[in-house]
Amino acid sequence: xxxxxxKGGGASLKFKVGLVQxxxxxxxxxxxxxxxxxxxxxxxxxxxxxxxxELFRTLYIGQREDHALFDLAEAVPGPTTExxxxxxxxxxxxxxxxxxxxxxxxLYHNTAAVIDADGKVKGIYRxxxxxxxxxxxxxxxFTPGDLGFRAFDTKVGPIGALVCWDQWYPExxxxxxxxxxxxxxxxxxxxxxxxxxxxxxxxxxxAWTTIQRSHAIANGCWVAAVNRVGFEQLSGEGAGIEFWGHxxxxxxxxxxxxxxxxxxxLVLADVDVARIEEVRRNWPxxxxxxxxxxxxxxxxxxxx
Numbered sequence: 001x002x003x004x005x006x007k008g009g010g011a012s013l014k015f016k017v018g019l020v021q022x023x024x025x026x027x028x029x030x031x032x033x034x035x036x037x038x039x040x041x042x043x044x045x046x047x048x049x050x051x052x053x054e055l056f057r058t059l060y061i062g063q064r065e066d067h068a069l070f071d072l073a074e075a076v077p078g079p080t081t082e083x084x085x086x087x088x089x090x091x092x093x094x095x096x097x098x099x100x101x102x103x104x105x106x107l108y109h110n111t112a113a114v115i116d117a118d119g120k121v122k123g124i125y126r127x128x129x130x131x132x133x134x135x136x137x138x139x140x141x142f143t144p145g146d147l148g149f150r151a152f153d154t155k156v157g158p159i160g161a162l163v164c165w166d167q168w169y170p171e172x173x174x175x176x177x178x179x180x181x182x183x184x185x186x187x188x189x190x191x192x193x194x195x196x197x198x199x200x201x202x203x204x205x206x207a208w209t210t211i212q213r214s215h216a217i218a219n220g221c222w223v224a225a226v227n228r229v230g231f232e233q234l235s236g237e238g239a240g241i242e243f244w245g246h247x248x249x250x251x252x253x254x255x256x257x258x259x260x261x262x263x264x265x266l267v268l269a270d271v272d273v274a275r276i277e278e279v280r281r282n283w284p285x286x287x288x289x290x291x292x293x294x295x296x297x298x299x300x301x302x303x304x
Contacts, residue, residue, distance in 0.1 A: 013274075015156040017183065017222075018047025019267040020056075021247040021260045023230030028057045028072065032080060035097075036087055042266045043091040048117075049156045049271075051096040053228040054164045054189040055110065058100065062131075062189075063234045063241060065140040073102035077121045081113050089119030094154045096161050098187035100141075101126070110142045112163050112187055117155040125150055127163040128172060135193060135241055138165070151179035157273060160184045167208070167225065171297070173215035182273050183222035184215060190227060191243035205244055213254035220280040222271050224249045229264055252279040 020038040024031050035057075039050050055061070057080060061069045074080060076099050088095045094117050101111035101124075110127035126145030130138045149172055151158045160181030166172045167186050176184055190208060192201050216223040226247040233240030248259040249269035258269035280286060296302055 013157050013182075014270065014272050015048040016046045017185075017224050017249055017269050017271050018042035018045065018050045019224060019226035019247045019249070019260075020050065020052050021226060021229055021245050021265045021267060022053065022056070023243075023264060024053075024056060024059050024228060024232065026059055031057050032083060036083070038266065039084075039087055039093070039095065040091065042268065043093050045266065045268055047093060047268055049094045049096075049154075049159065049183075049185075051185045051187060051224060051226045052098065053226050054098040054187040055100055056098060056187075056228070059232050059234055060189050060228070060241060060243075061100070061141060061234070062136045062138045063232070063238055064135075065137050066234075070102075070108065070141070073100040073108050076101040076111050076113055076124055081115060081121050084113075085115050085119035085121065088115045088117055092117045092155075094156050094159070096159075096185055096187060098163055103143075107143055108141055109145060110138065110163055111145075112161040114152045114154065114159070114161055122152045122154055123150065125161045125163070127166060129165045129169055131165045135238065149175040149179070151176060151181040156271075157182050162186050164188045164190060167212055167215075170215065170218065173219055173223075177215075177219035177221050181221060182276060183224060183271060184219075186212065186223070186225040188225055188227040188247075189243065191241040194239050194242060197242065201244075205246060209246065209248065209256075212248075213250050213256070216250050216252055217254040217283075218285055220252045220276055220283065220285065222249065222252060222276070224269070226267070229262055252276050253283070 095115040101109040112125045114122045116122040128145040132139040158180045160176035228243045229245040245262040
């Protein structure tokens, strides 16, 4: 596999991952056009695998419960994946796009589409963990995913796509990594409640970064998280959310190799799959797992 900047094969595979950290407007078509422009920009800088933020086509709908916002959903595959598929084929890149999926009347998911470099949808991942917190009322909109945790075989090798709230669950990262994913990508929409930022903001951001770095360390794989930025307030209602950005890529030992601040940015990082072998040989967490002793992990809580 030597085309489009992807070098080597097997454990020696190298590629460049690009994250599009961007702000959104109330115009879905404008957001899509902006995403396409950014994709082309980061591809020109050498990215072979490009990921967009969570639900990038719209403002973040979870800020309130509103039946009218279901009209923003679309089929997946559908019009957006068709547009992005053409771009992926033109550029020879792999794309991950998080979309508001209309599966059927009254049935919706928060879905990440994996589009391979030939422009075809390689598969989809439906967000498994759905939050329900102030200004993050996603349970109103999204049915929990029913496809499980998956690795997708793409032009840049096997990759895992998870979505935002999935970031906090080690089980999700583990099960995806165990299917051979060399890199876990997390399209994200997370930020500060304005009244909390001064007291808790630094702690919240640190926790978000730390938990994802821990997934890289525990599983010996690359991790990339791409967040949106900007202050969003749906129709001028509510307190709004200040999305904190800080998209980053870390290596299989949790070392951050590329990171953005709180403004729009393109984040690029070189991914060397050989680093996985190096880390896992010296820190053999997968070898030492007690797979015979984990009965009970499927329970909500264990008591005496």
